[in-house]
Amino acid sequence: MLRLTVYFTLGFIFLVLQATLLPKVLPGEFRPDLLLFLVIYLALDEGEFSGALLAWVFGFLLDIFAGSTPGLYAATLLTIFVAVRVAAAHLNTESSLLILFLVACGTLFEGGMVILLSFLADIDDISMPVLQRLPLQLLLNLFSSLLLLRLIALLQSHGGPLAQIPGLRRLDSHYES
Amino acid sequence: MLEFFRKYRLRVLLVLLCVAALLFYSALLRYRGASRPVEVKVIAITAPLLAMVDGSVETLADLWGHYLWLIDTAKENEDLLKRTRELAAELAQSDEIRLENARLRRLLDFKDSLDRSVLAAEVISEDAGSWFRTVLIDKGSEDGLREGLPVVVAEGVVGRIIRCSAAYSRVLLVTDASSAMAVLVQRHRTRGVVRGVGDRLRLEFALRQEEILEEDLVLTSGTGGIFPKGLVVGRVTSVQRDEYGMFQQVELSPAVDFSRLEEVLVLLEQE
Structure with a gap:
């Protein structure tokens, strides 16, 4: 329960950052999709049900703070969670590069889902803006994910309670046994 | 007599010394306007030493004085820097108020040109995603807002309200693909x-x-x-x-x- 609360709090902080601070400091209306990173992280590290629930809740919250079609991000992030969860069973999840790869795939997938679901909501003009912004968004998401991975590793290296932060090291232990 | 002298020789000697000193003084009084050779010699020998000691003392006093002065200067410098920062912050705030005043004046002029009643609101956050264009404003249904109301600024159309809570509303910008x-x-x-x-x-x-x-x-x-x-x-x-x-x-x-x-x-x- 504590882990879920921590994840939820972290997700909320990411959301607030995406809505307030990051648009102010980043040019061109771009902001890194920190929640996407968190959902991929959850897919690799959390249980199926609790992870899926959190992914949906994050999407639901994102729908409140972004876009005009309720449920779009909730469906998108949940789908990404499930896809990563299924794919993770066939991948070597010990590598941090995998998370970056999954973030890249997740960004492209999210872009596709936004176009598809918006099309279903009669917003058919969104495809061009999304496709035009996708390459830069991809780079931004990769860069922010790299920074977050470094931050997690740094926090884990401090030992004590911080060493218990779930992450690659925990993932490693799953596969070492 | 000799017995008396032996008995009180020390005291007698002291008195004699005093008398000798008085006599010497009395004798020197006659030459007080001129330098005496002894004095000259003594001055010549001791003066460099005094000068040296005096110089050292001066240097030490100077160092001490400057050190104290530096402490004062450092403190003064710190106070001045703090004051400069405070003034810079006040100036920035004043600039911000001036700009805000100009913006609000433009809005007010624009409001007067409209034939509808308006409600001013502040943008408090932007769209949390990169794909859509919405903003959150700090007025909601409690202030009389509802979905569909148009949002404008002096320069032109901003968008329309798409979500409305009690105290906040989401505005769909005209640049969003669904607008x-x-x-x-x-x-x-x-x-x-x-x-x-x-x-x-x-x-x-x-x-x-x-x-x-x-x-x-x-x-x-x-x-x-x-x-x-x-x-x-x-x-x-x-x-x-x-x-x-x-x-x-x-x-x-x-x-x-x-x-x-x-x-x-x-x-x-x-x-």
């Missing part, structure tokens, strides 16, 4: 529909035979049921007419700089 509004080109009243395409706008359904030029001003037509007539939407930046088809492709740049959106006006329903 559309009825417009007309000011110069020759050509009608069309403006849609958002990211950072720009696109004028659709503008008939091919109508001559739309770059820099033409595009206004709301008032026929869409949301925006009142005559609000500035943007300026034409490019016009493309294909060899076939009924309509021309027109792109606009929005009149409002959405990256600097801070205060907005919500047009309330007509009573």
Whole structure:
């Protein structure tokens, strides 16, 4: 329960950052999709049900703070969670590069889902803006994910309670046994 | 006599010394206007030493004095830096108030030009995603807002309210892909529909035979049921007419700089 609360709090902080601070400091209306990173992280590290629930809740919250079609991000992030969860069973999840790869795939997938679901909501003009912004968004998401991975590793290296932060090291232990 | 001298010789000697000193003094009184050789010699020998000691003491006193002075200077410097920072902050705040005042004055002038009652609101956050264009404002249903109300600034149309909670509302910007509004080109009243395409706008359904030029001003037509007539939407930046088809492709740049959106006006329903 504590882990879920921590994840939820972290997700909320990411959301607030995406809505307030990051648009102010980043040019061109771009902001890194920190929640996407968190959902991929959850897919690799959390249980199926609790992870899926959190992914949906994050999407639901994102729908409140972004876009005009309720449920779009909730469906998108949940789908990404499930896809990563299924794919993770066939991948070597010990590598941090995998998370970056999954973030890249997740960004492209999210872009596709936004176009598809918006099309279903009669917003058919969104495809061009999304496709035009996708390459830069991809780079931004990769860069922010790299920074977050470094931050997690740094926090884990401090030992004590911080060493218990779930992450690659925990993932490693799953596969070492 | 000798016995007396032996008995009190020390005291006698002291008295004699005093007398000798007085006599010496008395003798020297006669030469007090001139330098005596002994004095000259003594001065010559001791003066350099005194000068040296005096110099050292001066140096030490100087060092001590400067050290104390430096402490004072450092403290004074710190105080001055602190004061400079405070003044810089006050200046920045004053600039911010001046700019805000100018913006609000523009909004107020614009408000006076409208024939509808308006409510001023502040933008408190932007869209949390990169794909859509919405902002959150600090007024909601408790302030009389509801979904569908138009939001404007002095420069032109901002968008319309799509979500409304008690104290906050979400505004869909005109640049969002799901936004559309009825417009007309000011110069020759050509009608069309403006849609958002990211950072720009696109004028659709503008008939091919109508001559739309770059820099033409595009206004709301008032026929869409949301925006009142005559609000500035943007300026034409490019016009493309294909060899076939009924309509021309027109792109606009929005009149409002959405990256600097801070205060907005919500047009309330007509009573």
